[in-house]
Amino acid sequence: MRAVVQKSFGGPEVLEIVETERPEPLAAEVLVRVHASAVNPVDVAVRSGAYPLLGEPVFGVGWDISGVVEEAGPGARFKVGDEVYGMPFFPRAATGYADYVAAPSRQLARKPASLDHVHAAALPLAALTAWQGLVDAANVSAGDRVLIHRAAGGVGHLAVQIAKARGAHVIALASAPKHDFVRGLGADEVIDYRTTDFTEAVTDVDVVFDSNSQGERSLNVLKPGGTLVSIMEHGDRELAAKVEAAGYRFAGISVEPDYASLEAIAELVDAGRIRPYVSETFPLAEAGKAHEVVGSGRAQGKIVLTVV
Incomplete structure (x- = not known):
């Protein structure tokens, strides 16, 4: 599968796509085929080294994902084919800018039915x-x-x-x-x-x-x-x-994964009370350009990477 990683701290140019092994879901985990992944200011700070949350590179950045369950481990909350969204593992690495992410099913929730994956990915963090x-x-x-x-x-x-x-x-x-x-x-x-x-x-x-x-x-x-x-x-x-x-x-407040809150947020979205605004999207291969926009501090709403 494809994943965006960095091998050093630095500007957006340190982000590169590599081919790597697809993760295997453990018990109570699901493998999500990622359709979209949002870019957040914390991603930019981690990439640059201004916020060394993940230690020294090599690592992949990104947490917000929306996608479809492709495999479900024993005891997982979801089944194959379910559409889910979430912010797995934060503040530990999730490598969200990737084709696939394996995550605990209780760190994910069903995607709001009224949103496509791009707008759902804009929500979690x-x-x-x-x-x-x-x-x-x-x-x-x-x-x-x-x-x-x-x-x-x-x-x-x-x-x-x-x-x-x-x-x-x-x-x-x-x-x-x-x-x-x-x-x-x-x-x-x-x-x-x-x-x-x-x-x-x-x-x-x-x-x-x-x-x-x-x-x-x-x-x-x-x-x-x-x-x-x-x-x-x-x-x-x-x-x-x-x-x-x-x-x-x-x-x-230091944000943490919380499926119950994601479910409550999804209810408000589907009721028309909350709507995420996505000002621009970039393909996965242009993660660096997305980081430039977010890093400028002038982005309105959210910036999202399209994966599928």
């Missing part, structure tokens, strides 16, 4: 990050005021929709050219972070969802007892201490 922050950690509910940083990005555009699906009043930060896009996601207020200091424009927020390392500044907009959800500074103990000393809650 970003949607789980938003879900585990907004739902599991902050318990966002009807009437809550929620501020979302980088609301037009891969995680942000799904966070807006998840918060709205929970009945929240959503305040979104995005650059002016992306305001119409973010409003279309359901945001109630949109602020241009480039021209407006959000700490002066926003008050009485119940939950801040921070994906932009703005945790300490975000405390200025929280109401007493409010929650700061941070996906960039999740391991910052000093920040956590400051947040709690100021009378707020701190929730540091």
Whole structure:
């Protein structure tokens, strides 16, 4: 089978396609014929060495997959032919940019029936990050005021929709050219972070969802007892201490596989409450070009590799 691997840290050019052995599923695992795999900022950081999550190369990057079960090990949740999606093994290597991935069946869920594989692959890591922050950690509910940083990005555009699906009043930060896009996601207020200091424009927020390392500044907009959800500074103990000393809650989120949440997300997708936005696709052989786009930091929504 084909798989994208890297033999050194560096720019997008270090990604190369190799021929390798197809993995064999173990008990309770399935072999997925990958149809599409999303590219996330963490993929870029791992590839460059900025975030040495997987140790030293050689390794394959990529986690988000959508595809069809080709083999099922004893005790697996799925059968051959089932369409599934997920983010297996994170933060360990999954080598998602490949023709096949073998993964524990409980780290996958049935693909949303209303989505093709490209759009389903765009969901897992970003949607789980938003879900585990907004739902599991902050318990966002009807009437809550929620501020979302980088609301037009891969995680942000799904966070807006998840918060709205929970009945929240959503305040979104995005650059002016992306305001119409973010409003279309359901945001109630949109602020241009480039021209407006959000700490002066926003008050009485119940939950801040921070994906932009703005945790300490975000405390200025929280109401007493409010929650700061941070996906960039999740391991910052000093920040956590400051947040709690100021009378707020701190929730540091490092996303993990979770089939139950993937099932809940799929239900909202099929109900028309969440829709992933894919701005561009690339064939597997052009994984490096996809990394260039994601690495620019200007991508709207998600970038996806087509495998089949």
